Amino acid sequence: MLRRVRFADPSDSSDISEEDDVDDVDDVDVDEGAVTGERRVQTLPRGAVTGERRVQTLPRVLQWDLGAVRWIVRQRESSPLLEALIVSTTSRSRLQDITLLLWLVFIAMLPEFGLPYLWICLANLLVVGVLQFMAQVERPVDLDSSLLLAPSCTDPDTNGFPCVDSHMAIVVLLPVIQQTENAAVQLVFVGIIIFISFTRLCLATRFVTQVVASWLTGLTGIILGNHGHLVIKTYRLPRIYHTMALLFVAAVILAVVGTWVENNDSRILGVPKQDFMDVLGNIMASGGATEANASRSSEQGSSARTRQFSGRLRQAADEDEQDIDDEIMGRKDSFFYLMRGIRARQLVAKRQRRLRQAQAAMRRAAPTHPRPFSI
Helix, strand or coil: CEEEEEECCCCCCCCCCCCCCCCCCEEEEEEEEEECCEEEEEECCHHHHHHHHHHHCCCHHHHHHHHHHHHHHHHHHHCHHHHHHHHHHCCCCHHHCCCHHHHHHHHHHHHHHCHHHHHHHHHHHHHHHHHHHHHCCCCHHHHCHHHCCCHHHCCCCCCCCCCHHHHHHHHHHHHHHHHCCCHHHHHHHHHHHHHHHHHHHHCCCCCHHHHHHHHHHHHHHHHHHHHHHHHHHCCCCCHHHHHHHHHHHHHHHHHHHHHHHHCCCCHHHCCCHHHHHHHHHHHHHHHHHHHHHHHHHHHHHHHHHHHCCHHHHHHHHHHHHHHHHHHHHHHHHHHHHHHHHHHHHHHHHHHHHHHHHHHHHHHHHCCCCCCCCCC
């Protein structure tokens, strides 16, 4: 028989009883009569209990949606091949993610579709990014942190709806699907759309309803974009307007990149900010020391020449060359430590993936029994 009791903070090592009257309490379950009348108490972490309580307050649709995402995550954990595929095709860096394929297709098809295709894609990207920032919708991984696969695979700067990747997959690839007449090529692009959305479900960064709704917003974006293009086309604007708009877009992109450089934000390259600044600091310090050594060597060389001490001049020159070599090696050491740090983080991420795979294998091998705790 299961009944709910109150207990003090889990960190307290004192005995927990039903009569304890404490302020800081949490939920436990007591299983009486399970083993020869002994009482077994199972405690849950406070964060897990709080997360489950938040889940219970969600609408029924989102509760079902979260259950569907949890089932997909369990299937991913039970299949090492699927998990390896998801890890290898997703990344928090956009340069290493499967969505990079969208922009390669976009660049390849731009000469075919022309400027209308460019403006429709850019306008959709801008609008969906602003909508996501304003909506601030939570993701499954925000409600249940145990669904997180790896920080290196999850973008921390995104929200749940609309899903930019699913939206832009429709906007970029649907015109290509309509343009081509080859059924095999059409199936390939449809598979890319489905796979991109499927990776977001496997990473627990989107709900199923968020993915489907993002497909619908992408279709709506294409319809509105085509309608806007037809309306603007009736005005017969000179080509100079397109040129000015392209220059404005290029200026915005350069401003964003310049902001990243100014803030030393190199996450897009997979290099932490502190390592990036340390390497630049070491290079600048070694550069200043090299200049000082060069000036000092010139002064010593001139004084040696005036005094005509050839032996001392050769000795000073050898010492200066050694100092310069040491500074150059210092610069190389800076990049060496940077690369070693990157490899160390990759090794830690690999060990974490192996640990999660081992835990998933243990859960699959464990005997199935009813959970002793339920909310």
